Amino acid sequence: MTMHASTIDSIRKSLVGLRMPRALEALDATLRRIEQGEIDGIQAFDELLVEELTLRESRRIKAALMMARLTTIKTLAGFDFAFQPSLDKNRIMALAELKFIERAEVVHLLGPPGTGKSHLATALA
Structure with a gap:
């Protein structure tokens, strides 16, 4: 179990280092879904990446709208x-x-x- 906790801590540190705040925010819920057998590791990885990409895309669109002065x-x-x-x-x-x-x-x-x-x-x- 200690190995498991240290691995999760390492994942958290990596997400912080990679500046992936949405994936970090969704990590605990995603881990619970793995433990409950709802998803496997590959699906979890995919979901975390999709969450992060969705956040980044919405930020990009918001910045583009502001730059175009389309507030x-x-x-x-x-x-x-x-x-x-x-x-x-x-x-x-x-x-x-x-x-x-x-x-x-x-x-x-x-x-x-x-x-x-x-x-x-x-x-x-």
């Missing part, structure tokens, strides 16, 4: 297409696929103030 999160789901009936919803949904980026095309959103241009641009971004 307010707006989505196409939150856009009221009924408010702007002249707007073709299918065309906007096609834009959301972002294929225009691969084709290196420019998209211009034109219209008077209050028509949702900024909301759509932020949602697409």
Whole structure:
């Protein structure tokens, strides 16, 4: 049992050294799941890595949004297409696929103030 505890301490130190805070946070719960036979060692390892990658990806997205000065999160789901009936919803949904980026095309959103241009641009971004 001492060997087991020292191994867990070593894992904790390694996670700290590797700067993997989410994996460290999830370690105890993951070890309990191994002890209960819910998962094996490989699954546990995978789950810890997925937890850490998820945290890092969310941090990366948050930093990218801040760098792009898109601090307010707006989505196409939150856009009221009924408010702007002249707007073709299918065309906007096609834009959301972002294929225009691969084709290196420019998209211009034109219209008077209050028509949702900024909301759509932020949602697409």
